[in-house]
Amino acid sequence: MDIESLLERLLAGERAAISEALNLVDDQRSEQREWALELLDRLSAQEAATRAHVVGLTGAPGAGKSSLLNALVESLREASSRVGIIAVDPSSQRSGGALLGDRMRLSASAREAGVFLRSMAARDRLGGLADATRASTVVLCASFDWVFIETVGIGQSECEVAQLVDSLVFVAQPGAGDTLQFMKAGILELPDIFVVNKADTGAVADRTRTELGGALQLAEASATPGWKPPLLSASARDRTGIEEVQTQIEAHAEATRASGDFARRRKEGQLAFATESLLRRYGEWGLAQIGGTHEIGRRLERAEGRSAFGIVLDLGREIEAALGQG
Ligand SMILES: Nc1nc2c(ncn2[C@@H]2O[C@H](COP(=O)(O)OP(=O)(O)OP(=O)(O)O)[C@@H](O)[C@H]2O)c(=O)[nH]1
Ligand SMILES: [Mg+2]
Incomplete structure (x- = not known):
């Protein structure tokens, strides 16, 4: 196993090397696992590891996370940013088409050289999903400016994904009553940015936005000093509000780094x-x-x-x- 050369190829953004490394860090056999840990340790020491920014995108099934991500990726690509994506499917109960659907929805931009998409399924996984996601994230950080992790969730999984990312974006589904569930779970403090998607649905989206805004006023202050989590409206379908989402992600990236919260x-x-x-x-x-x-x-x-x-x-x-x- 030539870790040195794999490392070099990764830093050069070579696609074959990215796939190779992702497969290696997913390999549970003892020897491979040791090589993987060695590679991940070396990668963590690279300047690229801290230069790349990791963003989590979470929210209820069907809230529009993939659609929003697709729009964001297009917008980031216009600025020539390189984007790595990990789509996590945490539940075996979800429809078998979910992963394929994600792939198809992201396919337009994912075919480009500057974008890489990895899907991860929870089923049949020996190690923990969070660990596997973290390892894949470190690999992608070597080659990309932005790494996005899409996860479905209410409750538990937000806490888990919050530990994996530098910035957490919550995508709210209009009319889904997420807000109440969130308040009950006491995890309204976790996201750094709130986006009510499907703004094109009009009154339903407006009501959810108002509801969420009210709940946020009662929530604890953000973990990032000097940062007040913004509440945004967007439509992935009509491509409205996407630029503001990107602007706020970039602003949070700056705030969290400047305040030491990132470290x-x-x-x-x-x-x-x-x-x-x-x-x-x-x-x-x-x-x-x-x-x-x-x-x-x-x-x-x-x-x-x-x-x-x-x-x-x-x-x-x-x-x-x-x-x-x-
Ligand atoms: N009207 C409207 N529909 C949208 C919008 N964004 C996404 N959708 C639709 O919502 C459905 C789910 O979108 P996805 O992007 O797959 O949602 P998701 O959150 O990634 O879903 P899962 O990964 O399955 O949890 C699809 O039918 C989309 O076409 C939007 O801005 N407006
Ligand atoms: Mg999705």
Whole structure:
């Protein structure tokens, strides 16, 4: 396995290398997994890793996330930005056509060289979906300016995706009563930007916007200092309000970076990844061999250029050595 050359080809944006790397980080076999962690560790140290901005797009099924993304990608491509997309299908209950549908809806722009789309299905996945998504994100960050993650969700999955991204956009479905569900779940604080899509539906969209606006006034302040999550209206169908969505995403990218919130989020994400992936592989008992979850945080603190992926590799070897001796 020539990690060095794969790394170079990735940084050069070579499509074949991107597919190769995505397959590698999805491979659960022991040896491949170690190569993958090594690659991800090397990628994390690249300037490209922090230059790229990761945006999550979440919302109820059918809210128009893919359509909105398609419009955004077109608009970003006009500015010559390179865009990587991960479409996550978290539920096996969803219609089998969902992934294919996403692919088709995004196909026009996805055929271009500057756009790359990866679909990920939750079913048949051995590792955690969040970890797999994170690994794919790191790969795409090497080659693209923007990386978008589309996930369906109300509740649990927002919390999970919030840990994976630098900016979170919530796409509201007019009339779907999302707002109430969101308030109940207490997760109105998570999104950095709110978009009521399908503005072309008129009164229904207006009512949802008013409702959401009211709920947002009661919500906690944003995690990003100095940032008040904007509430926008857009129509992916009529291509209205798209530019404003893009402008606000760019504004949040700037705000989160300037305030140090970006670094904090990435750090938290790294800790979550390392803890979850070691726990899943070795369990509480395995982790206890190296001093428990506490030790993971300590290692990350004094990591000196080693990313969470490298730490998972190191600690995994230490745990295996300890268990081998015991
Ligand atoms: N009227 C109207 N319909 C829209 C708009 N955006 C999307 N749609 C329609 O809404 C439906 C769902 O759109 P998608 O973009 O697939 O929604 P999604 O949120 O990605 O759906 P899932 O990935 O299945 O959760 C499709 O029939 C779209 O044509 C819009 O701005 N206005
Ligand atoms: Mg979709």
